[in-house]
Amino acid sequence: MSATAERDEPGTIGRRVQRLRVERGLTQRQLAEPAYTPAYISTVEAGRVRASDEALTHIAERLGIAYEELATGRPAHLATDLRLRLTDAQRTLATGEASVAAEQYAALLGEAETHGLVAEQAVALLGLGECALTTGDLAAGLRYFERSEEVLGDAPLPVRAPALRGRAVAHYLAGELRYACYLLESTIDELNRGGLHDPDALLLLYASAIGPYMDMGAHARAAKAADIALSLAPQVRDPALVARMHRQVARTLIAEGRVAEADASLVKAAELYRQLQIRTELANCHWMRGYLHAQNGELVRAEGELREALVMHSGRNAALYSSQVTVELADVLHRLGKSKEAAELLREVIGELSPERGAVHSAAAHRLLGIIAEDARDTETAEEHYVRALSLLERAGAAGDLADLCRLLGDLLRRTGRVEAALDAYRTGLGHRTVPGTTTLGPAPAHPPL
Known part of the structure; x- marks a missing residue:
């Protein structure tokens, strides 16, 4: 300008x-x-x-x-000074101090509004949205991301992509998987079909789509998104963005049984986050490595990684992430024979999760409590937890998890003599596995001109 x-x-x-x-x-x-x-x-x-x-x-x-x-009418170099202080707030958030970062962003937003600095307003609102996601206030996060988009108005789509991605992540964490995918895919399509080949924006969007794809059982689409993200990485200048991509790609590698490659991807991500001092994302790397070890049957290593992630998240206003890690840790403890400790952990955090706030992990907590109750021959409590989990997953559209849960519920109903009800549960589960690796989302987004 x-x-x-x-x-x-x-x-x-x-x-x-x-x-x-x-x-x-x-x-x-x-x-x-x-x-x-x-x-x-x-x-x-x-x-x-x-x-x-x-x-x-x-x-x-x-x-x-x-x-x-x-x-x-603005003091000289005000915009430059604001941008420097916005970077400081970003660093504060990266170290896990979300509440402190939110105070910084709020003050900077006020200054930017006073002096009519539109770009800086958008960045401050984006930061406030990220703080809200970290603390688990998804409704507030969504409002901040929407305001960031409104402030940017008719700015080019690559400029608005981070706010759009923030909205999608807020919906994803709230359990609205299908709508999250729709937002990400429609933005990717608009970028690709409009010839707006912006590697940073595309990598951000493709990497963010991996999580909802995996939770919906759309493994083929998740793998494709991961491949495209990896192809884009060499063109991207932001190391934090590349690190986030490596962490997301690891999920698809795990699903494909490529354990060594997944671990290598997580090591790369952790090293980048360590260099950048991004504590929250580094904690998430420990979380994902714990998940990887659990999938590979290395339960003791998984427990260590998940406890490390929990320590890094705890006390840093990352309540939602802490609750989600706790659910995965409880699953590992149960598999290690520590079911009593697992159940205690789940009962502590289950109130922190809800259909609007971590639906997939809330369902996982109820599923695991059902399994523990069933092991203790408390079939009535087990059924209650399975039905609650089923309701949460149906709302979220998490097809892969739904099919597994229907099998558990069907087996329980069959063992208690309710054969017709068991058959209904099995049929529901089969319905979610009719076309493995796909969803009803429609055509996948167009490929970027790599």
């Missing part, structure tokens, strides 16, 4: 020139000399002429202020 475009109207500038001239005890002649006439200064102050950049530069020098302050 040119300097001329970032200027107030002639009348506003004129009043500012007059006020500053009078404050400094200068006459119009003194302000004009040697390049201009007093009459010209008079027309500028009256707002009857749009002064050139050269004229405003001259007037600013005579008044002893920067051109930017005269033309916009």
Whole structure:
């Protein structure tokens, strides 16, 4: 944007020139000399002429202020200073201090609004949204991301992509998997079909789609998104974005049984996060490695990684993430024969999760409590937990998990003599496995011109 475009109207500038001239005890002649006439200064102050950049530069020098302050009313270098402090807030959030970062972002948002700095407003709102996701306030996060989009208005789609991605993640964490996929896929399509090949925006969107795809049972689509993300990575400048991508890609590698490659991807992500001092994401790497070891049957290693993730998240206002890690840790403990400890952990966190706040993990907690109850021959409690989990998964559209849960519920019903009800549960489960690896989302998004 040119300097001329970032200027107030002639009348506003004129009043500012007059006020500053009078404050400094200068006459119009003194302000004009040697390049201009007093009459010209008079027309500028009256707002009857749009002064050139050269004229405003001259007037600013005579008044002893920067051109930017005269033309916009903003203190010199304010935007640069705000951007530096926004980076500081981002670093605070990265170390896990979400509540402190939120205070910083809120103050910076107020300053940006006061001075009409649109881009900085959008960044501050984006930061507030990320803070809200970290603390588990998904409704607030969604509002911040929507406001960020509104502030950006007609900005190019790559500029709006982080806010769109934030909205999708908020819906994903709230259990609205299908809508999250729709937001990500439609944005990817618009970028690709419109020829807006922005590697940073595309990598952010493809990597963010892996989680909801996996939870919906759309493994083929998740694997494709991971392949595209890996192809885009060499073109991306932001190391934090590349690290996040490696962590997401590991999920598809695990699903495909490529354990060594998944671990290598997580090691790369953890190393980048360590270098960048991004504590929250580093904790998530420990979380994913714990999940990897659990899938590979290495339960003791899995327990260690998950406990490390829990320690890093606990006490840093990452309540939602802590609850989700706790559910996965409880699953590992149950498989290690520590069912009593697992049940205690689940009962502690189950109130922190809900259909609107971590639906998939809430369902997982009820499923595991059902299994533990069934092992203790408390079939009534087990059935209650299975039915609750079923309701949560149906709302979220998590097809893969639904099929497994229907099998558990069917087996329980069959063992208790309710054969017809068991058959209904099995049929429901089969319905979610009719076309493995696909969803009813429609065609996959167009491929970027790699």
